[in-house]
Amino acid sequence: MLNVKRGCVSSTAEELLKVKGVTEVYSVTGEFDLIAVVRVRNPEEVADVVTEHLHRIDGILKSDTHVAFRHYSEHDLEAAFSLGAEG
Structure with missing residues (x-):
């Protein structure tokens, strides 16, 4: 979860997607501006x-890292991030 400089959401999201391991980036409402999903093999x-790549991207002000232990339903995840999307 990331806070970015005002006006930098799109450009920061594009830079995040260039980082090996970052598979998805979502713009969100609330306390944070972006959620970057990182899929890697080990801690x-x-x-x-996080330390070598994300913090070097201009525009990122703050990050809050969360680690998922289990994956329960891909469908539920997709539905949660697709609310309000045209389809």
Whole structure:
């Protein structure tokens, strides 16, 4: 979850998608501006993505990292992020 500089949501999202391991980026409402989904094989790779790559992207002001332990339903995840989307 990321806070970015005002007016930098789109450009920051595009830069995030260039980072190896970042598979999806969502703009969201609420406390944070973006959610970046990182899919890697081990915790060391998460640390590398966050400390070596994300914090070097201009526009990112703050990050809050959460680690998922289990995946329950891809359908539920897609539905949650598709609310209000045209389809």
